[in-house]
Amino acid sequence: MLNKSLIKIIFICLIATASFFIDSAHCQTEYDYIDINNPFTRKIPIAVPVFKSMSGSEGEKFLSQEASNLLSRSLEFTGYFKIIDRDAYLADPETDIIVSNINFKNWTGIGAELLITGSLFLKDNVIEMELRLYDTFKGSLIVGKRYKGVVNNQRKMIHRFCGEIIYKLTGNRGIFDSRIAFVSTTSGNKNIYLCEFDGHNSEQLTYDKSITLSPAWSSDAKWIAYTSYSKGKPDLYIKNLKDKHGAVVAKKGINISPAWVPGKFQLAATLSFSGDQEIYLLTGKGEIVKNLTNNWGIDVSPTFSPDGNKMAFVSSRSGSPQIYIMDLDSGQVKRLTFQGTYNTCPSWSPRGDKIAYSGMGNGQGNIYTIDVEGEFPALQLTHNSGNNESPTWSPDGSLIAFSSTREGPSRVYVMTAYGTDQRRLLALPGEQTDPEWSPGVIDN
């Protein structure tokens, strides 16, 4: 707790010192670096030389190396960039990264379209970094920032700059402040864990000695709802991440599959106290507002459109599990998926245009995306790689995390929204399932 509030204070200082001193007029210009409609077909070649160490001390050199490597890895994680191998560099970063000295031909010559230069100064456990992103062909600065903070916050500073880069290139802040909640059996029981967007710094959130499932973030990222058997049956827990307080919905039958309404302290969940599995709208305190579904058969796994006007969910009303979309004003429901006989785990894209889901055929689940109008056939993103479930979108809609048994035990993987760059997010002892990506901005 102390550590967290300390970080927060330092972080605020850090934002304050991140000055806009070197923003050029060009920054407002539209750059067509990334084609938002199909951004992963061609990766942008980018060079990230090791940051210049200002005093040249060993500690500083080590941190420069670490910071520039982290910047490379974090940019690569987005799927937008191809990091050019440092062995290929023609320029000597020690002398050539000072603004006036940059010979952009040295960078265009090796195919780099973008260049990041950095300098790092370490004094009394405090780092000062100046980081700049250039367009090598135009020879112009796209964004430059200065950061100052304690050594422990180097990761945050680098991710802050990554956010600036992605914002300049896509108009979206990206994923660098986001976290991922997931279920892991590391403790011997299924419990909820949290990690950063890139799988780093995982921490255990729940300590139940039973079964804990289905974490769901509120849109302000201050609350997590989940299902736990800690009282012997599947009940719904609504927990504030800061003070760990909250509510429990423990009606008879099941109390499962929570999803928060965007921008509201309300959530939908499946309850079966009536004898039938229906989706209800609940307040953040766990009180029922109303029925959202009222239909024979299973209704489960709600997910809301970003504007909160529509809800996709799974229903067995047609005889097999399929994904449906309900207009919340009119109550009208239309079926979205017609391919295959088992389509579950819908997740509405933060951009609003697509729904990711898990479709099962031949005993194996694969991740698909489908446009919300259902006009085009679904796009299959995973192929012949074990069982793939629980897709969840990154807050900018560029990536999808999911669980897969492709390496045997279930683990969390990440890929671009088009299915490219599939890689494991993290590996803890035991099995990991149910990833749930947080909203973009976490201020608690």
Added chain:
Amino acid sequence: MKKKLWICVALLLVIPGLLFVTSCAKKVVKVDTTQEDEAAKLAAEKARQEEIARQLDRQRAIDEENLQKEAASREIIAARNLFMNENIYFDFDMSNLKPESQEVLKRKAEWLRNNPGESIIVEGHCDERGTNEYNLALGDRRAQSAKNFLIDLGIAESRLTTISYGEERPADPRQNEDAWSKNRRDQFVIE
């Protein structure tokens, strides 16, 4: 002198008389006691035998009773175990009761009628295929199917609780149809 003579005569008369008397008396007494001992012995023996027989009878009766009790309790335990161990099974993605499952449930209803003090939990389970949340709902539906059938057979709803475990508690962890068919089940737990 004359006195001495009398004494001698008297002694002569008395001593054999005494001898006679004692020998006679001895003989009579001896006969009487022997007869009485025998009778007592016999009686005692008889009583002892009878007592043993009675004890044996009692023991036999107790044994018999115990055996009956044991048999009865064995039957009760067997019935109870059968109730606990006999699962019902479902087809993939299905929660309707097969005819053989209905027969099993009829036996369970009978046991519940014979044991009116008992309450039970119906646990609904799924195989690992399919996804977690949907399987939790499907397991709930499977448990509800059995519960509703038992209610239709006259069992009070208050004695029946359901829990869905979805795919979280497989009976057989292997990944083949043999295991999956064992995992798509309702289990019955006596509270």
